[in-house]
Amino acid sequence: xxxxxxxxxxxxxxxxxxxxxxxxxxxxxxxxxxxxxxxxxxxxxxxxxxxxxxxxxxxxxxxxxxxxxxxxxxxxxxxxxxxxxxxxxxxxxxxxxxxxxxxxxxxxxxxxxxxxxxxxxxxxxxxx
Numbered sequence: 001x002x003x004x005x006x007x008x009x010x011x012x013x014x015x016x017x018x019x020x021x022x023x024x025x026x027x028x029x030x031x032x033x034x035x036x037x038x039x040x041x042x043x044x045x046x047x048x049x050x051x052x053x054x055x056x057x058x059x060x061x062x063x064x065x066x067x068x069x070x071x072x073x074x075x076x077x078x079x080x081x082x083x084x085x086x087x088x089x090x091x092x093x094x095x096x097x098x099x100x101x102x103x104x105x106x107x108x109x110x111x112x113x114x115x116x117x118x119x120x121x122x123x124x125x126x127x128x
Contacts, residue, residue: 048117056072082102
């Protein structure tokens, strides 16, 4: 009878530890940089875009002008979705000039940086 009680207590401890890890991992906010600067792609220079709006996980969009960068936040360590809209002179999205793609923060490198011109060109923000 005593062995059964020990096993039940160990199972309860394991379940609470697993629940704690799950809640921590899926609720943690990760900061990363979103930049609209020129970059190198296969020996070619990809110039900065004039004005774009980027939103992460359907959140509030950030407007980035050429040679601009800002901090973004993603919740959880799984796959995230980003939407890049090219803006006109009045900072309104141009119809048909948007890209939506999925990415993982781990694919952005050790210090996560999402380069908007690179991601817009390739449809994914793979590490440079």
